[in-house]
Amino acid sequence: MPAADTTGPTRLLVVYYSRNGSVEKLAEAAAAAAREAGAEVRVRRAREVADAETMRKVEGWAESAARQNALYEAPSEDDAEWADAILFGTPSYFGAMATELKNFLDRLGPQWKKGSLSGKVGGAFATASWPHGGSEVVTLSLYAPMAHLGMVILPTGYTDEAMLEAGSPYGASAIVGAEHDDPREADFEAARHQGRRTVAIAAALVAAGEMPSRKPKEEKE
Numbered sequence: 001m002p003a004a005d006t007t008g009p010t011r012l013l014v015v016y017y018s019r020n021g022s023v024e025k026l027a028e029a030a031a032a033a034a035r036e037a038g039a040e041v042r043v044r045r046a047r048e049v050a051d052a053e054t055m056r057k058v059e060g061w062a063e064s065a066a067r068q069n070a071l072y073e074a075p076s077e078d079d080a081e082w083a084d085a086i087l088f089g090t091p092s093y094f095g096a097m098a099t100e101l102k103n104f105l106d107r108l109g110p111q112w113k114k115g116s117l118s119g120k121v122g123g124a125f126a127t128a129s130w131p132h133g134g135s136e137v138v139t140l141s142l143y144a145p146m147a148h149l150g151m152v153i154l155p156t157g158y159t160d161e162a163m164l165e166a167g168s169p170y171g172a173s174a175i176v177g178a179e180h181d182d183p184r185e186a187d188f189e190a191a192r193h194q195g196r197r198t199v200a201i202a203a204a205l206v207a208a209g210e211m212p213s214r215k216p217k218e219e220k221e
């Protein structure tokens with residue numbers, strides 16, 4: 001039986017949705033820390049499900065979407081298969097993840113059927129406008145699809161001092177207010193920790209020959 005490829009940098013996919021840029025900033029912080037740790041990182045922005053008329057109703061939404069879409073490709077099923085680890089980022093919308101991120105998850109049926117995401121490391125992060133605005137429950141809600149896909153769910157826990165100052169044991173987060181203030185430095189530090197930790201655990205699974213993305217094709221299907 002051909003051996004899994006245990007060489008090369010750990011591959012992290014950061015897939016997020018953001019209307020106003022807050023989740024994008026946490027995504028970039030996690031991605032930058034992962035790159036500094038030696039990982040190959042793809043940052044992808046889930047595309048709009050809300051129609052153009054809805055996006056025009058709030059000042060700045062359409063412009064922010066256009067800016068981000070010029071910077072980041074849309075996530076694909078291939079990105080998910082490529083990755084050794086996936087971090088999902090979303091705003092909190094009435095205590096739930098954004099439809100746009102869910103829409104990406106809902107396209108992963110073929111990967112579920114093949115079991116090709118099973119064994120990949122997964123984590124989540126979220127933003128909300130207000131304290132107790134839902135970021136913890138939204139982060140936890142992302143654990144469910146990760147479980148159904150057979151992923152190795154990696155909470156942030158209190159695995160770094162950064163997690164005593166920001167985020168939650170479930171993942172990085174930021175409370176950005178109604179005007180979408182910048183996340184605090186402590187929030188960025190929690191996101192960076194999550195990026196580094198995700199890559200470190202994924203790297204250990206790659207080295208152990210236990211990563212589905214590294215197995216020869218015929219073994220995956």
Ligand SMILES: Cc1cc2nc3c(=O)[nH]c(=O)nc-3n(C[C@H](O)[C@H](O)[C@H](O)COP(=O)(O)O)c2cc1C
Nearest residue numbers: 018019020021022023091093094127128129130133
């Ligand atoms: C439909 C909708 C529902 C929202 N519900 C809540 C909520 O229940 N509690 C909260 O704190 N913020 C809520 N927000 C605010 C978003 O969580 C906030 O704008 C988002 O986290 C900012 O992230 P972004 O800058 O990446 O878009 C809601 C926003 C929208 C558009």
